[in-house]
Amino acid sequence: MVIAIRKSDTKTDDNLVELSAADADEILETDVEVxxxxxNQPKGFGFVVPNDKDVDAFLHITTLQKAEIQNIGEGAVLICDIGYGSKGAMVRAVKAMLDAGLMPGENSEELVQKSGFNGMEGTVKWYKPDKGFGFVIPDDGKKDVFVHKTCLEKHDIDSLIPGQRIKMAVKxxxxxREAVTIELTGSNDTTVINFNPANSAE
Structure with a gap:
């Protein structure tokens, strides 16, 4: 369900979403599965992705607290109201949590079982710390898997080097394809140690 909300409406109806001063108009989509x-728990914010849209929606910790949600993990599934305005998409309310996701201490295999992501191993092709991303050659022989620095940060990994063997959950x-969890296995593949990302089309 999609509702158009005007800033003036918020003055007369307490049931409408409270908008920031910068939002003159906003489209509110209710009961969205994301x-x-x-x-990032210490910083108090993160992002969710609606199942039917290619867009990231901002999620603040206060929105979770209002829904009395204390813990949330990677791959969690929520029912939310999302506002689309001049500053992008933002979760305005969390209605329910269908799946708590991957909690600290759980591994990639557990996330795969809970979320339906694909679990696999692979070899780091290249990673650019200055850019904050890289690619992994998956063992399944299909398209290389994109790895963003936020995935590394969640698992306290500073960087990756070509040839490192990893285990990951992929969406x-x-x-x-993109890695959502990553674990170092402790072994290396020397065939790609000297790979030069400048020569890669990725």
Missing amino acids: KLKWF DVPKG
């Missing part, structure tokens, strides 16, 4: 992309995204 999956948590990532959430499908519009442009290919």
Whole structure:
């Protein structure tokens, strides 16, 4: 369900979403099923992705607190109201939590079982710390898997080097595949140690 909300409406109806001063108009979509992309607990915010849209919606910790949600993990599934305004998409309310996701201490295999993501191993192709992303060559022989720095940060990994062997949970995204969890296995593949990302088309 989609509702158009005007800033003036918020003055007369307490049931409408409270908008920030910068939002003159906002489109509110209610009862949207979303999956948590990532959430930084110390900083108090993260992003969710609606199942039917290629857009990230901002999620603040106070919105979770209002829904009395204390813990939330990678891949969590929520029912939310999302506002689309001049500053992008923002979760305005959390109605329910269908799945709490991957909690601290759980591994990639547990996330795969709970969320339906694909679990696999692979070899780091290249990673650019200055850019904050890289690619992994998956053992399944299919398209390389994109790895963003936020995935590393969640698992206290500073960087990756070519040839490192990893275990990961992978999700499908519009442009290919992306790692949502990553674990170092402690072994290396020397065949790609000297790989030069400048020569890669990725």
